[in-house]
Amino acid sequence: MSSDNPETRTRILQATLDLLEASQGHGVRMADIAKQAGLSRQAVYLHFANRAELLIATTHHLDALKGSDERLIPSRTARTGTERLDSFIEAWGNYIPEIYGVAKALLAMRDTDQAATQAWDKRMQDMREGCEAAIMALDRDNMLSPDHSPDQATDILWTLLSVRNWEQLTIDCGWPQDAYIENLISLARRLFVVQTTPE
Amino acid sequence: MSSDNPETRTRILQATLDLLEASQGHGVRMADIAKQAGLSRQAVYLHFANRAELLIATTHHLDALKGSDERLIPSRTARTGTERLDSFIEAWGNYIPEIYGVAKALLAMRDTDQAATQAWDKRMQDMREGCEAAIMALDRDNMLSPDHSPDQATDILWTLLSVRNWEQLTIDCGWPQDAYIENLISLARRLFVVQTTPE
DNA sequence: AAGTCACTTGACACCGTGTCAATTGACATG
DNA sequence: CATGTCAATTGACACGGTGTCAAGTGACTT
Numbered sequence: 001m002s003s004d005n006p007e008t009r010t011r012i013l014q015a016t017l018d019l020l021e022a023s024q025g026h027g028v029r030m031a032d033i034a035k036q037a038g039l040s041r042q043a044v045y046l047h048f049a050n051r052a053e054l055l056i057a058t059t060h061h062l063d064a065l066k067g068s069d070e071r072l073i074p075s076r077t078a079r080t081g082t083e084r085l086d087s088f089i090e091a092w093g094n095y096i097p098e099i100y101g102v103a104k105a106l107l108a109m110r111d112t113d114q115a116a117t118q119a120w121d122k123r124m125q126d127m128r129e130g131c132e133a134a135i136m137a138l139d140r141d142n143m144l145s146p147d148h149s150p151d152q153a154t155d156i157l158w159t160l161l162s163v164r165n166w167e168q169l170t171i172d173c174g175w176p177q178d179a180y181i182e183n184l185i186s187l188a189r190r191l192f193v194v195q196t197t198p199e
Numbered sequence: 200m201s202s203d204n205p206e207t208r209t210r211i212l213q214a215t216l217d218l219l220e221a222s223q224g225h226g227v228r229m230a231d232i233a234k235q236a237g238l239s240r241q242a243v244y245l246h247f248a249n250r251a252e253l254l255i256a257t258t259h260h261l262d263a264l265k266g267s268d269e270r271l272i273p274s275r276t277a278r279t280g281t282e283r284l285d286s287f288i289e290a291w292g293n294y295i296p297e298i299y300g301v302a303k304a305l306l307a308m309r310d311t312d313q314a315a316t317q318a319w320d321k322r323m324q325d326m327r328e329g330c331e332a333a334i335m336a337l338d339r340d341n342m343l344s345p346d347h348s349p350d351q352a353t354d355i356l357w358t359l360l361s362v363r364n365w366e367q368l369t370i371d372c373g374w375p376q377d378a379y380i381e382n383l384i385s386l387a388r389r390l391f392v393v394q395t396t397p398e
Numbered sequence: 399a400a401g402t403c404a405c406t407t408g409a410c411a412c413c414g415t416g417t418c419a420a421t422t423g424a425c426a427t428g
Numbered sequence: 429c430a431t432g433t434c435a436a437t438t439g440a441c442a443c444g445g446t447g448t449c450a451a452g453t454g455a456c457t458t
Contacts, residue, residue, distance in 0.1 A: 005403090030447085040406050043405055049447095155374070159364050165363075187390065229415070
């Protein structure tokens, strides 16, 4: 919490990250993290008030490591709405497997911990903004299917792109990651992009 | 477990059900259930070996109460594939809110308890069969969109209809239940039913 | 020599689940 | 009436995981 040796702090974050990735976010205890970081359990509490705070900090650490922001650049600079939609799905969809372990752990705490809930919801809200921006870009191009209002389309896209859906399709259904991306892009196009009937 | 006073047993099941429904599946402890049933905590353990077993039994109790089977009759007896798809979505989609509390609690145990995992997965597998049947019915009518293989279409429909997606759309996005049903039917039609271009 | 600081050690409280053993009280059966 | 059975109660306890507390250690200042 107040201890400010940055080296130790990041060692803890990295340990947390490694364990969560290895275990898909499951059964990782404070003691395991401490051990992995080469510290006593209590030392972890000198840097993070509690498990929730540690997990939240780990997601930020992860974002910094993996460059969550830079990934969205192609989407933001897309010329057309369709292009923006595609590249947003690709960026986010390929980010999910990289954050899966941590996301799962945070998601599990959501049920009991108030701060974890907030942190998770915040992340999802950010992701939703990406969905909204893509839908608005389509709408600006007059390419948004008349079947949905922009709000509705955003809700649906946001839901389609959830971590849970990624989990179900890739892990439960066994889709390879690239099939997941391709299919989601195709799905989104058919749902949201007005069909230019050839001829 | 072995105690066989059926009246007490169902009183426990009903207590569990009531609490889970009231709390959306959250923070319901064994002691709370016992209290609600007018029993000592230990008495609950005379009827159910552990929390997981109790929750699983509660889902069956719930199915019996709400007639999970009968709900599928319209879908099974549908004449066309499209009709079958529609009525399956309607039946399942309207069932979700009725089981939501219990489902959430079982889902939460899935992370830690092996029996709960099995029980949940079994239920999802059953639901998947409904999806598959609807897709096969479409395919038989030559109405399945060429964009997907039947397997893929089943995976997607199954994912679309997940409890988590229902939760996100109705609770997080605030869709009314009937809008949820309408939208999912419309979504599924656009994704899976070959478009007879009116010309 | 004294002080500071990150960290360690070990004990402990809390919570919820699950277990155990002794007891109670109602009801049946000879 | 005595005996047995059986559901349920009572109260204690173990366990695992989180979080807290207090005293101690050892390195590096000044």
